[in-house]
Amino acid sequence: MPLDRTTDAVLSVNGKSYRYTSLKHLQDSVPGARIDRLPFVTRILLENLLRHMGEDTSSAELVAAVARGENVGDIEFFPARVLMPDSSGVPLLADLTAMRAAVIERGGDPKQVNPKIPAELIIDHSVVTQYAGTADAARRNIELEYELNAERYTFLKWAEANFNNFRLFSPGKGIVHQINLEYLARPVRSDMIGDTLWAFPDTLVGMDSHTPTINGLGVMGWGVGGIEAGGALLGLPISMAFPDVIGCRLTGRLQPGVTSTDLVLSATERLREYDLVGKMVEFHGDGFESLSVPDRATLGNMAPEYGANMGFSPLDSKAMDFLRQTGRSEVDVALTEAYARAQMMWAVSGVSPDYAKVITIELDKIRPSAAGPRRPQDRLDLPDVPGSFDDFLASRTEDKPGAEATDKDTLADGDIVIAAITSCTNTSNPSLMIAAGLVARNAVAAGLRVDPKVKTSLSPGSRVVSAYLKKSGLQDALDHLGFQVTGFGCMTCGGGSGPLASELEEEIRARKLKVTAVLSGNRNFEGRTHPLVRAAYLASPPLIVAYALAGTVRIDLANDPIGEAVDGTPVYLADLWPDPAEIERVTQEIVTAAEFREQYSRMQESDEFWDALTVPEGEDFDWNPESTYLLRPPFLDDATGDVRDVSVFRLEQARSLLILGDDITTDHISPGSAIPADSAAGQYLLSLGVPENRFSSYIGRRGNHNVMMRGTFANIRIRNRMLPGTEGGVTRHIPSGDTCKIHEAAAKYQAEGVPQIVIAGKNYGNGSSRDWAAKGTRILGVQCVIAESFERIHRSNLVGMGVLPLQLAEGHHVEHLDLTGDEAFDIMFEDGLFPGAVGYLQITSPDGEPVRQVPLLCRLETARETQIYAAGGILPYALNGILQATGS
Incomplete structure (x- = not known):
């Protein structure tokens, strides 16, 4: 049944009136609603759905179904803001800048390419521990940081001057997650929308996988790639399957000598036993109530390591204590508590919601720990x-x-x-x-x-x-x-x-x-x-x-x-x-x-190095084609507005660029470390006259796709099963059999018009939310990645770059396929690509004889993801939307 805006209510705090969408009113208006029994994570998502609900009946029915605690399919989530470190923020802003140029070239208005929601960037990923063990180490490291990153930081100053809704914090302030926890986040935000003051939960997506750190303060946020975050900045919702919420019940107390690090390593070990990909973990129990917000934030920080989207801690008096301890205003503290209590978002001691599953961890049994070696x-x-x-x-x-x-x-x-x-x-x-x-x-x-x-x-x-x-x-x-x-x-x-x-x-x-x-x-x-x-x-x-x-x-x-x-x-x-x-x-x-x-109070202050950077003029950034740090991204160069026909999908006579085992991380796919001189990227930089002591790192060079392409699959510890007994970014080109660097083989396949795929085992793409793990895969020409299972963020990033993620059906394993890399591969989805679609991989031996067919699952998760893939990725998808909206 359609719901009207009678679910709105007014909250008065310290003489101010705030309008909000009331979950209590919703509960009263939906027969069978049980919002007071839902996990707190679900309540926040429900508020977001209610606040952004359209006028159509289907939207109202979805909201009502969530209120009743029913399983629903896809939802679209609108975060309140986007948070980024410079490592992924520079590439995202470069993509948006390239989109501005593309809009101009197609006769559109570049001002349409602006963040539609607040975006905050903290420069924290570029400083290297070059110097250590001396009193002047910090000073020398930041001097070197500016020396190596002057081009990137000049671009960021330009972006700050030219993009609306964008706030920048210069180097040396701290790391993105801690600044978010101690300063940026407010569990309840307020904003003037029209002539009305609204209150709503602080929610965000962050372009680093450890964004769930902020869950410790009762703020919903998780890590996404810059590709997905770019869509959110341009006003697109985050398309996602409605998540299961797993309760993690903490009992007892940590014993003397046991730290919160021991707690999170133990929690990671225990929770990793369960399949939590795509799920939210929510902490509760008497042991949880004993933990401070910094302890809870450490639990949230490790969510990627135990495989979940989030590790959420609901609001309670401990959260209010932390807000006061970190110097937040009493106005914000009072609003947060009043709103949380009014919205059934305040945790009550001894009362637990109904969870899809409950996992218990006994704090008093945790011992001093380390985790390793890998x-x-x-x-x-x-x-x-x-x-x-x-x-x-x-x-x-x-x-x-x-x-x-x-x-x-x-x-x-x-x-x-x-x-x-x-x-x-x-x-x-x-x-x-x-x-x-x-x-x-x-x-x-x-x-x-x-x-x-x-x-x-x-x-x-x-x-x-x-x-x-x-x-x-x-x-x-x-x-x-x-x-x-x-x-x-x-x-x-x-x-x-x-x-x-x-x-x-x-x-x-x-x-x-x-x-x-x-x-x-x-x-x-x-x-x-x-x-x-x-x-x-x-x-x-x-x-x-x-x-x-x-x-x-x-x-x-x-x-x-x-x-x-x-x-x-x-x-x-x-x-x-x-x-x-x-x-x-x-x-x-x-x-x-x-x-x-x-x-x-000094967060917006800058040092002499930052002040010395000159901001370029003009709304369209003037790319320097000779730069070794910043080049115009190529991802929109061939955007025509056309979309793929996904009603049938066939990929014929493809070759494997790599065949990989389990636990391939985004560090394997796109390392962030220093660039070795003997690597493909190092040799490229040397050919341009860059001395080895000025290579910087792959993180620092993320604005140069020529470097990053050569760095893709270039981790010195990656093991390609096409070359047993070797390590590093090498493969065999088939059918020549030549051993060569990854990017060289990829270039040969592209010149020959041969489709490329990557085949891998379980947990493909776990680790950092590293955009270039997907971007590099796309630039190399890989069309599909076939794996036994995917880490959530990397799977989404692949879709966002127009690379199709496909999963081996249950019971089928890479190691059992006995692949050498000499085979040819055909992929067929006769009924087309859509969430849950089933197809098959046909493997053909080098002599041309079909060996076997293996069932595949399409890992496009939502209808919107299918549209994004069909458009060639989220950048051309968003560009098409901007041009259509402006009639260009």
């Missing part, structure tokens, strides 16, 4: 870490040892060469950072030191962290051990670990050592932290200090001595670990609202 879900009790590395070492039978050790050599397998207290929420959780500082203080007092072979660094996620560590005196102890501040950005966590000492790198290469890293980040995929570091372990900041002192992961930190005191007595972790009461006391003394207000 995946964040591989949690270990501390005593099990040495054995895990030994198992890893034994599994590397293909990596034969190099030169024997000599008296001059300093390293052994398992030695730690990188110990990074790095960003994400770990370095902005006061209890964790104060614990790390106290461990450092106690270690210094005992006379312990960190071996110079360990590259130590501290990159806080927020300037507030540095302020309170300095104020407490704990930064002095961290400095003494080499954990000086190296900058305010992702740094080591995102692959920007910088170089090791040259003599160490030479020894690692010569002896083929399996050295390690320890970091307080959220990802430890092989090859991500540093190209020469084969294993990496995630742990809490205080444990990072302890591991740095130990110098190896082949130690049981829980029971073995870390070192010796000045008097020769052994020192154990228990000797260094602070009492929980001391952590709490120091936290209460130094982490204050005044400190947050002081630091965030």
